[in-house]
Amino acid sequence: MNVEELQQIAAAVEGERAQYEYEVNVCMGTSCLAQHSDRIREAIEKEAAGCGKKCRARRTGCMGPCAAGPMVLVEPAGIRYGHVLETDAKEIAESLGRKPVARLDPQLGSYFEGQHFRVLENVGHIDPENVEEYIARGGYEALVKALTEMTPAQVIEQIAKSGLRGRGGGGYPTGLKWDTVAKVKGAQKYVICNGDEGDPGAFMDRSVLESDPQRVIEGMAIAAYAIGATKGYIYVRAEYPLAVQRLTVAIQQARRRGFLGNGICETTFSFDVDIRLGAGAFVCGEETALIASIEGKRGTPRPRPPYPAVSGLWGAPTLINNVETFANVAPVIRKGGEWFASMGTARSKGTKVFALTGKIERTGLVEVPMGMTLRQIIFGIGGGVPDGHKFKAVQTGGPSGGCLPEEHLDLSISYDALITAGSMMGSGGMIVMDDTSCMVSVARFFMEFCMTESCGKCVPCRAGTVQMYELLTKICQGEATRRDLEKLEELCEVVGATSLCGLGQTAPNPVLSTLRYFRHEYLAHIDEKRCPAGVCEIGDARRLAHDAARTEVHA
Amino acid sequence: MSDTKTLATVWLDGCSGCHMSLLDMDERLIELSSQFTLVYSPLVDQKVFPEHVDVTLVEGAVASEDDLKKVRKIRDHTGVLVSLGDCALTGNVSAMRNRFGPEPVLLRVYPDGQKAPSTGVPALLDRVRPVHEVVPVDVFVPGCPPSADTIYQVLTELLAGRVPTLEGVAHFG
Amino acid sequence: MSAEANIRTLTIDEVDISARADETILEAAREHNIDIPTLCHLEGLSEVGACRLCLVEVKGARRLLPACVTRVEEGMEVTTHSAKIDRYRQMVLELFFAERNHVCSVCVANGHCELQSLALRLGMTHVELPYQYPQLPVDASHPRFTVDHNRCVLCTRCVRVCGEVEGANTWGVMGRGAQSLVITDLKEPWGESETCTSCGKCVQVCPTGALFEKNRAGTKTAKHPEFLPYLRIMREGEQR
Numbered sequence: 001m002n003v004e005e006l007q008q009i010a011a012a013v014e015g016e017r018a019q020y021e022y023e024v025n026v027c028m029g030t031s032c033l034a035q036h037s038d039r040i041r042e043a044i045e046k047e048a049a050g051c052g053k054k055c056r057a058r059r060t061g062c063m064g065p066c067a068a069g070p071m072v073l074v075e076p077a078g079i080r081y082g083h084v085l086e087t088d089a090k091e092i093a094e095s096l097g098r099k100p101v102a103r104l105d106p107q108l109g110s111y112f113e114g115q116h117f118r119v120l121e122n123v124g125h126i127d128p129e130n131v132e133e134y135i136a137r138g139g140y141e142a143l144v145k146a147l148t149e150m151t152p153a154q155v156i157e158q159i160a161k162s163g164l165r166g167r168g169g170g171g172y173p174t175g176l177k178w179d180t181v182a183k184v185k186g187a188q189k190y191v192i193c194n195g196d197e198g199d200p201g202a203f204m205d206r207s208v209l210e211s212d213p214q215r216v217i218e219g220m221a222i223a224a225y226a227i228g229a230t231k232g233y234i235y236v237r238a239e240y241p242l243a244v245q246r247l248t249v250a251i252q253q254a255r256r257r258g259f260l261g262n263g264i265c266e267t268t269f270s271f272d273v274d275i276r277l278g279a280g281a282f283v284c285g286e287e288t289a290l291i292a293s294i295e296g297k298r299g300t301p302r303p304r305p306p307y308p309a310v311s312g313l314w315g316a317p318t319l320i321n322n323v324e325t326f327a328n329v330a331p332v333i334r335k336g337g338e339w340f341a342s343m344g345t346a347r348s349k350g351t352k353v354f355a356l357t358g359k360i361e362r363t364g365l366v367e368v369p370m371g372m373t374l375r376q377i378i379f380g381i382g383g384g385v386p387d388g389h390k391f392k393a394v395q396t397g398g399p400s401g402g403c404l405p406e407e408h409l410d411l412s413i414s415y416d417a418l419i420t421a422g423s424m425m426g427s428g429g430m431i432v433m434d435d436t437s438c439m440v441s442v443a444r445f446f447m448e449f450c451m452t453e454s455c456g457k458c459v460p461c462r463a464g465t466v467q468m469y470e471l472l473t474k475i476c477q478g479e480a481t482r483r484d485l486e487k488l489e490e491l492c493e494v495v496g497a498t499s500l501c502g503l504g505q506t507a508p509n510p511v512l513s514t515l516r517y518f519r520h521e522y523l524a525h526i527d528e529k530r531c532p533a534g535v536c537e538i539g540d541a542r543r544l545a546h547d548a549a550r551t552e553v554h555a
Numbered sequence: 556m557s558d559t560k561t562l563a564t565v566w567l568d569g570c571s572g573c574h575m576s577l578l579d580m581d582e583r584l585i586e587l588s589s590q591f592t593l594v595y596s597p598l599v600d601q602k603v604f605p606e607h608v609d610v611t612l613v614e615g616a617v618a619s620e621d622d623l624k625k626v627r628k629i630r631d632h633t634g635v636l637v638s639l640g641d642c643a644l645t646g647n648v649s650a651m652r653n654r655f656g657p658e659p660v661l662l663r664v665y666p667d668g669q670k671a672p673s674t675g676v677p678a679l680l681d682r683v684r685p686v687h688e689v690v691p692v693d694v695f696v697p698g699c700p701p702s703a704d705t706i707y708q709v710l711t712e713l714l715a716g717r718v719p720t721l722e723g724v725a726h727f728g
Numbered sequence: 729m730s731a732e733a734n735i736r737t738l739t740i741d742e743v744d745i746s747a748r749a750d751e752t753i754l755e756a757a758r759e760h761n762i763d764i765p766t767l768c769h770l771e772g773l774s775e776v777g778a779c780r781l782c783l784v785e786v787k788g789a790r791r792l793l794p795a796c797v798t799r800v801e802e803g804m805e806v807t808t809h810s811a812k813i814d815r816y817r818q819m820v821l822e823l824f825f826a827e828r829n830h831v832c833s834v835c836v837a838n839g840h841c842e843l844q845s846l847a848l849r850l851g852m853t854h855v856e857l858p859y860q861y862p863q864l865p866v867d868a869s870h871p872r873f874t875v876d877h878n879r880c881v882l883c884t885r886c887v888r889v890c891g892e893v894e895g896a897n898t899w900g901v902m903g904r905g906a907q908s909l910v911i912t913d914l915k916e917p918w919g920e921s922e923t924c925t926s927c928g929k930c931v932q933v934c935p936t937g938a939l940f941e942k943n944r945a946g947t948k949t950a951k952h953p954e955f956l957p958y959l960r961i962m963r964e965g966e967q968r
């Protein structure tokens with residue numbers, strides 16, 4: 001494969017497209033597919049043919065605004081339809097080239113305003129099971145360029161220059177990581193793509209894998225070239241069957257087209273990728289646990305150092321990056337590190353994909369430039385809090401993150417700003433809460449998650465999360481004292497400082513951040529036996545007893 | 556004010572082993588008796604807990620309504636409250652029933668449809684608890700039972716007006 | 729590489745010491761009689777860094793580091809005891825005591841238990857965290873040994889000795905979080921295990937009364953894991 005061949009393939013795809021006057025793209029993301037978007041697509045194709053329109057109905061990946069699904073995008077007019085039913089097919093087909101079907105307007109308002117698609121640039125435009133369509137949009141140009149025009153060191157230099165940081169949560173500089181693995185000596189090296197995505201409410205990586213799997217494979221191949229690896233693994237949780245299926249197809253197609261295998265693009269570079277299925281343990285997203293899991297062992301973390309870069313899979317130097325990190329690689333190589341770095345803040349470059357959920361008008365997948373404010377995302381793109389309720393907090397970073405209150409809405413998204421504010425970027429979950437959410441209950445929810453997902457290896461996390469969960473339960477039930485609160489804070493400190501891996505180390509974060517910004521809610525539960533949001537059912541008996549005791553003291 | 560301090564000892568849900576260990580101090584008891592007045596104890600005939608006691612040694616865990624009432628009252632009327640022995644400290648053997656609750660215990664003692672008495676004896680708590688979970692405790696003396704030497708050390712330190720530290724001296728079990 | 733190149737100099741608790749480059753902070757400290765508490769570590773077995781009692785401060789490190797797995801480095805400044813570390817260790821120990829049913833007074837290992845003596849050494853006189861009282865099984869199906877999960881601290885020494893030294897791989901861990909359990913084979917009763925060689929190594933390395941030999945009481949319940957380093961040296965000699 002070389003540049004000319006890529007261009008030929010692209011031309012063929014374009015030629016095929018030119019035969020049609022209209023293109024109806026139907027979302028085949030998990031959410032829309034669950035509402036039978038596949039049947040909708042067939043119906044539209046049939047109806048369009050029936051009324052003599054030169055139209056093809058295509059399958060694409062997740063278009064973003066999942067809550068308005070099943071989503072349909074009509075090209076070239078760029079009309080979007082939402083909540084489409086099979087029975088709407090006829091009307092859609094007939095409207096092609098005419099006035100759009102007004103009643104199917106998804107009412108997305110300013111959903112796309114300010115969004116900037118880099119990682120998701122192909123989403124909605126290509127069939128994820130068709131490598132040629134990926135190529136037609138510039139796919140694999142970067143790999144060919146890297147292999148034929150650049151040395152591994154030059155590849156790493158561009159990645160470093162781009163300022164790309166790991167999208168799996170920690171935000172470690174990707175260029176630095178690649179450089180480290182490249183410099184470690186080893187006959188065999190590995191590249192691993194972390195698609196475990198275990199945060200509650202997060203679905204960014206799933207979406208990327210389902211919508212544009214070739215992009216991830218290309219990123220991995222470039223990485224493999226840069227660090228000198230010949231073998232890669234994509235670790236995906238088995239709960240993502242669609243992602244697994246699309247990846248399987250993508251890998252086969254990439255092999256057939258010679259982007260994987262021996263002597264890639266007529267060079268001496270060889271690289272192949274296999275899929276490994278995870279069983280859905282959150283901790284298996286932690287890199288050392290993930291590696292153990294691939295090795296066929298129990299998925300528990302081990303102390304670092306040695307880091308995987310030095311001793312990873314089967315003891316070999318291993319590069320492990322997140323799905324979205326790899327998805328950012330090809331454009332950097334195509335357009336250069338400087339192009340990538342032109343967007344974002346001083347130390348957080350490019351875009352970030354967020355899964356926007358919770359008490360928000362427009363749930364969905366969004367991609368925004370780093371540096372955008374929380375307010376722009378939540379109130380602009382997301383359309384704010386529905387049903388006349390008041391915004392209370394936004395949770396980012398999943399069980400390792402924190403809740404930020406209204407006064408932080410103007411915070412510009414970046415790795416460092418979020419940490420300073422007591423939360424973190426995490427992998428991109430963003431859950432909006434309104435005045436009906438009790439912040440103690442929220443903290444308790446995340447603690448329960450950590451408690452059940454703890455691998456059980458080290459005691460602070462295994463036993464400490466249980467103790468913290470019980471204290472939070474006690475507070476929610478109106479049974480706790482100030483002494484319990486002190487104990488909770490002490491446990492937060494000790495579990496955070498002494499746990500073996502990131503799971504335990506960050507498990508106290510949701511408690512700490514809610515204590516920082518919503519301490520009054522904790523105190524209302526403790527001192528007044530009252531849940532300000534009215535979520536916790538503190539028995540009347542308990543409150544009466546409390547009030548009676550108070551009167552006694554005052555009498 | 557006289558030099559002697561008042562001392563009380565109580566016995567909640569325990570086996571009396573800690574009290575035996577206390578008696579094990581042998582002749583040192585005589586030495587201590589010149590500086591302590593024993594004002595309330597299972598070992599003396601005094602029915603009412605005094606208005607103020609300088610030091611109270613509590614043996615046993617809190618297992619019944621009565622234990623709970625007693626220990627709260629003691630706390631209110633005691634200067635230095637000493638948790639004596641593993642039952643008071645950890646719940647120990649008394650708390651082994653916490654894994655299944657009081658019902659199976661009663662069924663074991665009163666099998667075949669016999670009725671457990673409901674009057675005249677205090678009701679069992681759902682959970683046996685260490686003393687410090689119920690009232691604040693000033694000194695913790697581990698051991699099952701703590702040795703006579705340990706108890707002697709605790710009492711002489713208290714007499715000297717110091718808070719005894721048993722860290723590194725006495726262990727559980 | 730010359731011998732000197734393999735030597736690192738560092739300070740532990742402000743004492744200047746030198747150690748081989750492949751040594752851990754724990755090994756270096758113990759050679760110089762500096763006390764660092766441990767529970768999951770056992771000489772002769774691989775390290776897992778799970779009990780977190782050996783955490784020490786290393787100047788310049790963002791976090792506390794487990795001494796049992798952290799290699800010495802040139803110029804390292806290690807602190808093994810401070811008010812903060814001691815407080816953390818106490819609470820970690822409390823978490824151990826509270827999570828299962830460690831009733832020392834009625835334990836076969838009373839007086840020979842590493843958990844019990846750690847409490848003594850670290851000055852833990854009582855546990856403030858509420859005890860969990862889980863309902864855990866006791867498996868006495870093996871003719872010679874018993875496993876009492878109520879006393880297990882999940883140090884995985886049994887798992888390691890069985891796999892790494894005996895090579896039987898009978899022991900493993902199932903479940904996660906607080907539900908974790910050491911098991912024999914695929915959770916078959918120990919007595920029915922087809923892989924167990926009844927060598928008893930697991931019993932000897934178990935730090936508590938979780939694994940014990942039947943029909944023994946009092947001083948006879950003391951464990952003897954000393955054979956391990958010896959065995960290891962002998963075997964390495966053989967391989968050469």
Ligand SMILES: Cc1cc2nc3c(=O)[nH]c(=O)nc-3n(C[C@H](O)[C@H](O)[C@H](O)COP(=O)(O)O)c2cc1C
Nearest residue numbers: 166167168194197198285286287321322325502503
């Ligand atoms: C408990 C835990 C869970 C994690 N889960 C994920 C995950 O689901 N996906 C992911 O990419 N990284 C996850 N990570 C981070 C990985 O350990 C690792 O840092 C990351 O994959 C590195 O990739 P990056 O540099 O591209 O971010 C997790 C870390 C911890 C401690």
Ligand code: SF4
Nearest residue numbers: 455457458461501504
């Ligand atoms: S912190 Fe939790 S998840 Fe991580 S090793 Fe320890 S027990 Fe396992």
Ligand code: FES
Nearest residue numbers: 777779780782796
């Ligand atoms: S001895 Fe180091 S963590 Fe247990």
